[in-house]
Amino acid sequence: MQQSAPSRLEATRIDHLSTRPAFHGSGTVSFSTKGEYGVRLMVQLGRHYGTGPASLAEIAAEEDLPRAYLEQLAMGLRDAGLVVSTRGAHGGYELGRPPSDIRMSEVLRALEGPIAPMICASDDPEHATLCDRTSNCTVNILWVRVRDAIAGALEGMTLADLVPLRLPPMDLAAPTTPKTLQGAVTRP
Amino acid sequence: MQQSAPSRLEATRIDHLSTRPAFHGSGTVSFSTKGEYGVRLMVQLGRHYGTGPASLAEIAAEEDLPRAYLEQLAMGLRDAGLVVSTRGAHGGYELGRPPSDIRMSEVLRALEGPIAPMICASDDPEHATLCDRTSNCTVNILWVRVRDAIAGALEGMTLADLVPLRLPPMDLAAPTTPKTLQGAVTRP
DNA sequence: ACTAATCCCGACCTTGCAGGTCGGATATAG
DNA sequence: CTATATCCGACCTGCAAGGTCGGGATTAGT
Numbered sequence: 001m002q003q004s005a006p007s008r009l010e011a012t013r014i015d016h017l018s019t020r021p022a023f024h025g026s027g028t029v030s031f032s033t034k035g036e037y038g039v040r041l042m043v044q045l046g047r048h049y050g051t052g053p054a055s056l057a058e059i060a061a062e063e064d065l066p067r068a069y070l071e072q073l074a075m076g077l078r079d080a081g082l083v084v085s086t087r088g089a090h091g092g093y094e095l096g097r098p099p100s101d102i103r104m105s106e107v108l109r110a111l112e113g114p115i116a117p118m119i120c121a122s123d124d125p126e127h128a129t130l131c132d133r134t135s136n137c138t139v140n141i142l143w144v145r146v147r148d149a150i151a152g153a154l155e156g157m158t159l160a161d162l163v164p165l166r167l168p169p170m171d172l173a174a175p176t177t178p179k180t181l182q183g184a185v186t187r188p
Numbered sequence: 189m190q191q192s193a194p195s196r197l198e199a200t201r202i203d204h205l206s207t208r209p210a211f212h213g214s215g216t217v218s219f220s221t222k223g224e225y226g227v228r229l230m231v232q233l234g235r236h237y238g239t240g241p242a243s244l245a246e247i248a249a250e251e252d253l254p255r256a257y258l259e260q261l262a263m264g265l266r267d268a269g270l271v272v273s274t275r276g277a278h279g280g281y282e283l284g285r286p287p288s289d290i291r292m293s294e295v296l297r298a299l300e301g302p303i304a305p306m307i308c309a310s311d312d313p314e315h316a317t318l319c320d321r322t323s324n325c326t327v328n329i330l331w332v333r334v335r336d337a338i339a340g341a342l343e344g345m346t347l348a349d350l351v352p353l354r355l356p357p358m359d360l361a362a363p364t365t366p367k368t369l370q371g372a373v374t375r376p
Numbered sequence: 377a378c379t380a381a382t383c384c385c386g387a388c389c390t391t392g393c394a395g396g397t398c399g400g401a402t403a404t405a406g
Numbered sequence: 407c408t409a410t411a412t413c414c415g416a417c418c419t420g421c422a423a424g425g426t427c428g429g430g431a432t433t434a435g436t
Contacts, residue, residue: 027301029217029338031331033424036306039327055382069425075384088433089381104330113215118224138350139227142292143219149341150217153333162326221395243411257396263413276404277410 029117029146031108037065038073038111039104039162045083046099046163053085053092073111080110099163105154115151118143123151217305219296225253226261226299227292227350233271234287234351241273241280261299268298287351293342303339306331311339 040063048054056074060067074093077083082102083093095102109115115123121143228251236242244262248255262281265271270290271281283290297303303311309331 028223028296028299028303029219029305031217031305035216039330043327053382057382066425068427071383071385072425078383085383086433087383087431089379090434091382091432093383108216111216115216117217117219138352139231142227142345142350145341145345146338149337150334153337157330157333162330164326241411245411254396256398259413260396273412274404275402275412277408278405279403279411281412 032112034073034111035108037063037070038077039107040065041070041073042077042082042095042102042107042159043162045093045095046159047165049095049099049163052090053094055092058092077107077110080106082106082110095159098160100158100160102159103155104157104159104162105151107159108154115147115154117146117150121147123147220300222261222299223296225251225258226265227295228253229258229261230265230270230283230290230295230347231350233281233283234347235353237283237287237351240278241282243280246280265295265298268294270294270298283347286348288346288348290347291343292345292347292350293339295347296342303335303342305334305338309335311335 041059044059044062045054056067056070059065060070074083074085078085078093082096084096085091085093105115118140121140229247232247232250233242244255244258247253248258262271262273266273266281270284272284273279273281293303306328308325308328
């Protein structure tokens with residue numbers, strides 16, 4: 001496709017064209033960049049928490065992400081009530097509540113929609129019923145299990161668990177979550 | 189699609205052309221059809237277990253899936269040693285070991301590759317090291333948790349859990365897995 | 377008042393690759 | 407020798423992920 005040789009493009013400014021690292025998984029179950037970037041965005045907002053609103057330009061620079069694209073994600077998060085925006089000069093986004101009060105499940109649902117490895121196993125009842133072949137479909141218990149496992153892991157972490165930078169001195173025994181929510185299954 | 193006159197095909201059986209239901213999830217974390225079809229394939233093979241090899245044509249009919257595509261998946265499963273093939277007339281595929289001995293984690297890894305919601309959280313050490321930004325990347329513990337949750341759920345189920353058809357009389361208390369695996373989080 | 381920084385938002389664009397299909401070679405049973 | 411299989415590489419293709427663009431509305435400084 002694209003008839004012309006790729007020779008010309010590289011001349012001007014490849015820096016982030018050629019090497020924007022892609023982190024989203026390539027194998028079994030993958031999140032999209034929405035999820036990836038969105039979480040990173042939230043983490044930055046978590047770091048700026050307490051200070052006033054942080055602009056997307058600022059964050060885009062810090063995380064090296066396309067600003068225009070972050071806008072899309074930010075709006076999704078805003079509509080979900082996770083962040084609040086203030087417009088105009090010196091405006092930007094800030095968290096709607098303290099980081100420890102924001103479950104990652106909420107974040108990812110806001111970014112990517114219902115948690116559904118298969119539509120017959122959606123946590124949103126509206127989409128779940130689309131699966132007719134309930135007969136001889138024993139398979140779906142697998143997807144449900146997986147869904148619950150993911151949801152559980154996501155529910156069990158808050159933004160506060162991701163915010164802190166690496167602190168060498170402090171001993172970092174357990175994540176801050178006080179909830180006694182089973183992390184479930186760390187493979188031995 | 190199908191550049192040559194489609195006149196012949198439709199004459200016989202269009203029914204599944206217009207409506208091939210798509211079951212793979214649309215939101216957060218989704219498996220591809222490889223995973224979906226592949227598992228269904230394995231389940232059928234599980235049902236035929238003990239009987240000789242089952243042909244793909246047979247299974248394609250039973251599950252209403254494109255035969256030619258199943259071939260690809262079957263070869264992957266064969267290379268992973270999960271199924272064995274016998275060629276020639278009356279050939280086909282059969283499970284390499286009893287269903288109760290086949291963990292779903294193996295199946296999905298064979299079909300879709302390493303379990304890695306994000307490449308920095310791959311369970312395959314070879315791919316895992318690609319993530320340089322280890323500094324200030326606290327985010328990755330999230331993906332690791334998710335990965336472990338998924339892997340755990342998959343590891344905790346065997347093909348035997350999926351094979352049985354619906355038996356109305358038999359009381360179906362727990363799946364055969366002895367592990368006490370927390371289901372966790374069905375939202376109220 | 378004007379300017380610069382922002383968010384807001386719809387329209388647009390492009391490319392990779394999931395999700396197949398095809399055709400032939402090879403093996404084996406009856 | 408024929409029908410039925412797997413095997414396997416080459417090919418095709420729609421479409422959504424992953425952005426970009428340009429303008430409008432708001433607000434803080436000066």
